[in-house]
Amino acid sequence: MPKRGKKGAVSSRRSKTAAKKNDKEAAGEGPALYKDTPDQKTSPSGKPAILKICSWNVDGLRTWIKKKGIDWVKEEAPDILCLQETKCSENKLPAELQEPPGLPHQYRSAPLDKEGYSGMGLLSRQCPLKVSCGIREEEHDQECWVIVAKFDSFVLVAAYVPNSGRGLYRQCWDEAFRKFLKGLPLVLCGDLNVAHEEIDLHNPKGNKKNAGFMPQEHQGFGELLQAVPLADSFRHLCPSTAYAYTIWTYMMNAPSKNVGWRLNYFLLSHSLLPALCDSQIHSKALSSDHCPITLYLAL
Amino acid sequence: MPKRGKKGAVSSRRSKTAAKKNDKEAAGEGPALYKDTPDQKTSPSGKPAILKICSWNVDGLRTWIKKKGIDWVKEEAPDILCLQETKCSENKLPAELQEPPGLPHQYRSAPLDKEGYSGMGLLSRQCPLKVSCGIREEEHDQECWVIVAKFDSFVLVAAYVPNSGRGLYRQCWDEAFRKFLKGLPLVLCGDLNVAHEEIDLHNPKGNKKNAGFMPQEHQGFGELLQAVPLADSFRHLCPSTAYAYTIWTYMMNAPSKNVGWRLNYFLLSHSLLPALCDSQIHSKALSSDHCPITLYLAL
């Protein structure tokens, strides 16, 4: 009796894939992989994508450059590039960034008192109307976790959100961040340091007490989506795609086993969904422990 | 009028070579190089070498192993191997050392309070009669700069001598070390952290105020030779060979320009000179900023 209702088919496909994962691992067939999707360069209404944004946690800008990160960016040629964890002070910036990635308008933000930690970059082909750092709250802007760039038709918020290593601070941050974002017509991207739901990490059961999937954290993500409100562009386009991760710890051969997490996002105001052409994960670009993600918008 | 007296010929050859060095550099012909000598495996009286000792400042044992240092040692197959600057605590020793370098009797010495600094090893094919550490003076043995191994026909003192970074301490050490060595029939080897004479470093004029060729240091070396007394085995065999260095700083392309120093030695009691077959510098072995040196003895 082939072909059931669509809803049933989807949920049964998800169950089967989940079952397969264990079977495959037991049979030594290798890990369940996410297959990067080909470009989808038109919006639902058929308008062509004319803006491409890339976000990448580079885990050390200088080593990322040595690992050909810039070459990948040149090939991909985004209009806007958002970098997290640059770990590089101004006086140590490699010349390669100045050179020809075609992104002349560059903005950086990093804590001055902690060289080699954190640090963000926003690079743009066109000059933003306005750029600022932080969420306008002294107590939350010590670590330079946000760059805001205003463009004609949207506001881009690039973020590198603190994980819960620092105890209860993450919840405090989440609330302030939600408040800051409220009401803006925006694209929020970056390393949000949280997997939203069980489908967004390899081992949800085992990570309920670990930073990145603690109840407060992933519930906080849900509240962010609801309160601002925002849509998770990747999940919007691929509601049941499993094994799609954007970071694999270097430890314990996690990359080769696809033991990963989806912590990097493009979140969109709902008013931008009609312009959404694609939201991609580039699992094959390995210049960092995180991979790049790209967003195509028809605006 | 060819062929003058031998002495004259030697000194005129040295002058010419020194002049050539500048000419060559000015002409862009590349640096003046020392050419490693082929094995000389008999003593002056024709006795065959039956003992081979190797000394090497490895500048980090673990990285040295990754750079194939052990492979070189296996090929060279010394009877005794003396290592300096192992920078490796006992619990982090790589398995490769235990395995088959054919040197089962191993002794190590390193300051317990400073992980990753200094550290020596002595590995031997045959079991020494006795092994001890230090020069028997509490104040000088904190840093574990000496391993002494007694064999049938000589005492081997392997040393990693402190440089003059620590102000006047080096002179204090020199005196205590001379006193310790007095009267022993010995082979003293290792990184003595001093170039003896101008011929023993690339830039003697420019280094009179730098650790490694300060007047107190190289005069101290002369006193060591005279007081113990000892002979510098390499210089004994090659009294006028220039450009023979055993360490090239990683900085400023020093290796490719042969901007080096001879800081590593085999010094012998004069009673052992009749047994001296060869004292070699292996400039081509580059698993460290220092290269290995080997001694062949007919005993």
Added chain:
DNA sequence: CTTTGGAAG
């Protein structure tokens, strides 16, 4: 396991 800055050579 990998990145960073810092000490040391």
Added chain:
DNA sequence: CTTCGAAAG
């Protein structure tokens, strides 16, 4: 410039 240990992820 390279080694190492430390802190952080």
